[in-house]
Amino acid sequence: MPELECPVCGGRLQIPEDSLPGELFEHQDCGANLEYFQDEKGRPALKVAEEVAEDWGQ
Ligand SMILES: [Zn+2]
Numbered sequence: 001m002p003e004l005e006c007p008v009c010g011g012r013l014q015i016p017e018d019s020l021p022g023e024l025f026e027h028q029d030c031g032a033n034l035e036y037f038q039d040e041k042g043r044p045a046l047k048v049a050e051e052v053a054e055d056w057g058q
Contacts, residue, residue, distance in 0.1 A: 004046045008032040013046065024049050 003014050009030040015023075023036045025046070033049040 002044050004036075004044060006030065006032060006034065007047055008034075015044075015046075019044075 006027045011029045021037045034046040035049040
């Protein structure tokens, strides 16, 4: 089970082995919404999930 660093608080977050890029996780320690992804070298990492902005159009 990979253990990744939370980009918000620097704490540790364990994610399931079978996680897919784009999956969202909540870090229990700080409450951040994090998105799992793989960097250009294929290493697993976490980034802050974008807020889903509702686009109503104009
Ligand atoms: Zn955190």
